[in-house]
Amino acid sequence: MTGIVVEDLSTNNTVATVCAGCGRLDNFRIVSSYRFNVKYDVKYFPCKSLLECHYCKLVFAHPLPSIETLAEYYSNVYRAKGRPHFCEIPPTVSSRHLAYLSYITSFIDLKKISNIYEVGAGWGEIGFLLKELYPEISIYTKEPDIHVQQNLINSGYTIIDDKSEVLITYDLIISTHSMEHFNNCDKFFKTLPNLRCGGYLFIEVPNCPIDIGWLDRPYDSPHLLFFNQISLKNIFSQADFTNIAMSVAGHSLNADFEICRLWKSRFENWTPGKARFNPLVIFNAKSIIKRIVPKKVWSILRETLVGSAKQSIEDTASEFNNSSEQGWLLRGIFIKDCE
Numbered sequence: 001m002t003g004i005v006v007e008d009l010s011t012n013n014t015v016a017t018v019c020a021g022c023g024r025l026d027n028f029r030i031v032s033s034y035r036f037n038v039k040y041d042v043k044y045f046p047c048k049s050l051l052e053c054h055y056c057k058l059v060f061a062h063p064l065p066s067i068e069t070l071a072e073y074y075s076n077v078y079r080a081k082g083r084p085h086f087c088e089i090p091p092t093v094s095s096r097h098l099a100y101l102s103y104i105t106s107f108i109d110l111k112k113i114s115n116i117y118e119v120g121a122g123w124g125e126i127g128f129l130l131k132e133l134y135p136e137i138s139i140y141t142k143e144p145d146i147h148v149q150q151n152l153i154n155s156g157y158t159i160i161d162d163k164s165e166v167l168i169t170y171d172l173i174i175s176t177h178s179m180e181h182f183n184n185c186d187k188f189f190k191t192l193p194n195l196r197c198g199g200y201l202f203i204e205v206p207n208c209p210i211d212i213g214w215l216d217r218p219y220d221s222p223h224l225l226f227f228n229q230i231s232l233k234n235i236f237s238q239a240d241f242t243n244i245a246m247s248v249a250g251h252s253l254n255a256d257f258e259i260c261r262l263w264k265s266r267f268e269n270w271t272p273g274k275a276r277f278n279p280l281v282i283f284n285a286k287s288i289i290k291r292i293v294p295k296k297v298w299s300i301l302r303e304t305l306v307g308s309a310k311q312s313i314e315d316t317a318s319e320f321n322n323s324s325e326q327g328w329l330l331r332g333i334f335i336k337d338c339e
Contacts, residue, residue, distance in 0.1 A: 014030060034062075044222075090123045107200075111134070116140070171195075173195055205330050207228065242335050249329045250329035
């Protein structure tokens, strides 16, 4: 398949449409063509351009795929065998998940939190870590991906449906690398369950500052929304959230682009049934240990894990609260405004 980077430069380099962030109808500036990682995904993503909103400063793909198309893609394709996010063995907790806990506990006392909802929980590493450290907390999620549901249950999540969702009030919502996959911000907020007045929302998305190098990225797919610090604050303020913390973190944009180029070289020609080397296949020590180690010994190992995790959180806090402008991660904590 050729012509994956499609130029879509209309008259005056603008496109008339509705902003996927603030909902305004206007002529929006085209800042780039849309770039694919896996060529096969053109079947699901009609995107040709990236547009920038004059008002909220969000950059978004155009044209956008429908909700129905995205549901099919994320249920059956996104983690299919041989794709970038496929795992033969479910991944375990890494320093990235300790980073999230470090950041969250800098602003929120988790001992006062009862119910947590995670948007797009993936393989459930965050929930597993939270349940190890705070076993009294209940963690819920919805997850359409058929490849991960059993692992989420094994990690301590309760998978809910629309009916059970309305019966629960949440103290904290966690969303890491999910919001950028929605086809507009309003749908993301409508997906969120009942967060109590004064409840918290922790979010992380890729950092996409178009004025300091992000436009040199190798690809966009399957992301549809592209945030910087200004647009993220604007979008959440419009949805009645107050920002209490925001940081740019992680390795530099250039370092991330090198990783992206490697991924693209491995996966861009993927098709269904074609398996390729996958860097996310991670040895799951916990599952092996629990099968061969007596229960009493496992409980001692669990206590060691908890102590180790707490120490790691302290050791790495400064690194993960990095505020470098060139970091590829953008994270923040918001409080739901009371009416």
